[in-house]
Amino acid sequence: MTQQKESQHPETRRLDVDVERRLGELQLQARFSCAAAGITAVFGRSGAGKTSLVNMLAGLLKPERGRITLNGETLFDSQAGINVPMERRRLGYVFQEGRLFPHLSVRGNLAYGFKRVPKNERRIQLDEVVALMDIEDLLERRPSALSGGEKQRVALGRALLANPKLLLMDEPLAALDQPRKDEILPFIERLRDEMAMPIVYVSHSMQEIVRLADTLVLISKGKVEAVGTVEDLTSRLDLRPLTGRYEAGAVLTTAVAGQDKAFGLTELRFAGGRLRVPHLNLPLGQSLRVRIRARDVSIALSKPENTSILNMIECTVQAIGEERSPQVDLQLDAGGAAIWARITARSCRALDLRPGLKVFALIKSVAIDRQSLGRRDRAERFLAEDQ
Known part of the structure; x- marks a missing residue:
């Protein structure tokens, strides 16, 4: 498998976020910086602002103020009047439900994003993704004939074939039972290890974060409270209310x-x-x-x-x-x-x-x-x- 690493100097392979927006009673004020490599987990309780934050990265939700840069490229800057459209940000997005097109076969779903990538920018190929996700036997099926775990594998494959600079995953395992989660986790690990795909991974499961993540972003009531390695943040007593007391x-x-x-x-x-x-x-x-x-x-x-x-x-x-x-x-x-x-x-x-x-x-x-x-x-x- 070809490793898909960015060609920039290591210092430029970073994600920098500083955004604000009022969301009902929640004032989201998120500021953090991390390497655009490995898996960065965004962890917090329900209603903390995790999904809204990722939607701002994707371009689905516009901040009222702030700046977002990825690998030195500005995606959003309120002062400069920059707001790169979602389709031009080249970020893959995997939702909880998979959101496959029901009228298309698995092959058709995979090809949807791939066809929209210029040929000279197709670093990731269809046969690579089919092998990586182990979905060759599913190619002619419709989504209605797939299990929950199979749907998520196809959704992962479709996101990859858009050849993204960064993959966003919003609680991709939340709707699955434990056996299906155990089925999907190795494939996410393969994205991290074999394809070197940088991932922002939203989750409320510390089990998933321990297994997958390299960097941990703790968010509470719309604010980023701490950023660091999983080992460092889980060892701090003062962060126990955020990392979860029962499962601490x-x-x-x-x-x-x-x-x-x-x-x-x-x-x-x-x-x-x-x-x-x-x-x-x-x-x-x-x-x-x-x-x-x-x-x-x-x-x-x-x-x-x-x-x-x-x-x-x-x-x-x-x-x-x-x-x-x-x-x-x-x-x-x-x-x-x-x-x-x-x-x-x-x-x-x-x-x-x-x-x-x-x-x-x-x-x-x-x-x-x-x-x-x-x-x-x-x-x-x-x-x-x-x-």
Whole structure:
């Protein structure tokens, strides 16, 4: 598969956004800058302004004030009177529902955008997309004969064949059940890794973001509250109300360090030690992002003996949540890697936990499921070129 990378100098492969618009009772004021490479996830609660923000990028919604530039090209500038029409922005858009043309076959849907791209600008070809999305057997079907997952694969393919400079995805998995989500996620990973397609990905699912995203944009009540790596933002206690308290946890960057075939376990190495997780069919050295939920971490003052828990990681208590409730969140430092733990306030007092105290984080191997993992290999290399 041919990698479709922009030819600009790495410093110009950026998306810069600074826009404002009143949307009913919501005042959208979004400002951020990120590399136009890998996947940038826009995360926030319903009504935070995520879809409106992406619609402004696409040209479907006009800001009242501001500026949008992509790879050095101005798409919108209120002061300069620039508002590039949607069809000339060369941005692909994948919606929740797919929005395929019902009267066209899959082949016809794929060809719709492709035919409108000048021949000398067709970096991505039909046969490439058919193979990438694994839809050769679907080409003669109509959308009514497709499953939800198949429709989204076709929608992805159609967006790609428009040969976009940037792909916008507005909660593309929200309307699918978990088996269909599991079907689509590998194809989105292939867009990121094999085609180096820069993507802005709107989602309210932290599972999807951990698996897919490189950069995280947190938006709340119309304002961008933080921009950074998934690992950095999910490790911050102050951002917990935005990243989701119930599903709160830390994200670790790891690498496959060993395979225990006898017991069906894989050993992962990270800055603070090693983790044993259910078997992963991955080669040694494979980079992997792992999400550990705070509610799956227990605390011990000394290393336990005669226990079924395989992961016992020596840590230092870095911070303790200050809210008054029956549960307390702890931020732990494991050799430079952040881990969260959620325990009862009673346990916190009984153990006399405080910043600076040495403890052991106890994590059950079976608590780290496949929904908590995301491969990081080629996407990280592409981003490294932008540094």
